[in-house]
Amino acid sequence: MRRRVLTAVGATGYDAPRMTRPLPLKNDRVLRAFRKQPVDVTPVWIMRQAGRYMPEYRAIRAKADFLTLCKTPDLVTEATLLPIDLLDVDAAIIFSDILIPVEAMGMELVFTDARGPQLPKPIRDRGDVERLKAFDPETLTGFVMASIRQTNRALDGRVPLLGFAGAPFTLATYMVEGETSKHFYRIKRLAYEDPSLLHRLLERLTGVVAEYLVAQVAAGAHAVQLFDTWAGALSPDDYATWCVPYTTRIVDAVKRTGVPVVLYVNGSGTLLEAMADTGVDVISVDWRVDLADAKRRVGGRVALQGNLDPCALYAGPDVIRREATRVLEKYGPGPGHVFNLGHGILPDIPVPHAKALVTAVHEESRVYHRSGA
């Protein structure tokens, strides 16, 4: 791509005194695509790009359990940089977890190898919601902001750094179910039996997530992604009730800082229009959605991110190239596409397959950006 020195945050970003002044970026393809500006090739990053599929990540994890890793800026920086060095992706995403602010609100949280995140004392009644601690991002999750500052120094402007948070509904599923759920019976039961209590919980989480993301931007995040991973369990009407109002308020707060906001839902096929109604800049779609259909439905309002089936990376480089090309063809020519998987990369994917995807996207997408930057 043409090497230019440019700034990542709009003019408003510089006016706020507590903003960390962003370094000039050498590769800003992802930010340009988020804003539907022309690019030379389609940018690509991979959800969960620093993770157990990488021997180098497993070596870092041998030194610390997962939560300790998330709270140690030196290790976070090391993990966040791995995919930049090993895969040549166009964005870094700060290494952390969506449940970090939930723990900061006073809920006990453990990560187990076999069953993932566990919250042994889930929310059961109004008292449990009222007992949640008031949140302050710098005092309770200062290690995230310190990690963002340190990672940006280490990146030295090579690529933008993405911040992220779980959206209120998805965080509430963990707080009410106590773990990753398959059918979400407990939170849906709460929605029917005591809607005002679920609204109260989502209200609390909305304030937390908005403050948390604004703090990440102030620390130097160039864009943020909101993960509403489990909102795909909801009907369109229920998505409008339990997600749209809260997500809209978070998007408003973050957009005031001037950075783009991405919204991801796994299983968003029936929800795309409502997701676009929240005012987000980018919708990240899973593999069940036809990208051409998504572009027709909401492509006028938002940029799109996605959406290769993570299982495609089990195949070798030739199949990966064919499948990546199929996704690129679906989006077609023109700006506004950031390539990604439809969900996180799986823990048993060979690293060379991830690298083959990045190479194929960069090479095969050039034809769609002939008049690009």
Ligand code: CP3
């Ligand atoms: O994308 C990245 O590389 C940044 C890091 C990141 C992690 N979790 C690291 C992680 C991000 C963006 C997340 C978000 C997250 N966490 C989501 C939303 C995105 C999604 O995948 O749907 C959710 C639902 C969680 C909750 C969570 N954390 C689960 C369900 C698990 C267990 C499953 C698993 O993959 O182990 C985690 C643990 C977790 N988060 C790991 C990593 C690298 C594995 C922990 C380990 O090293 O043992």
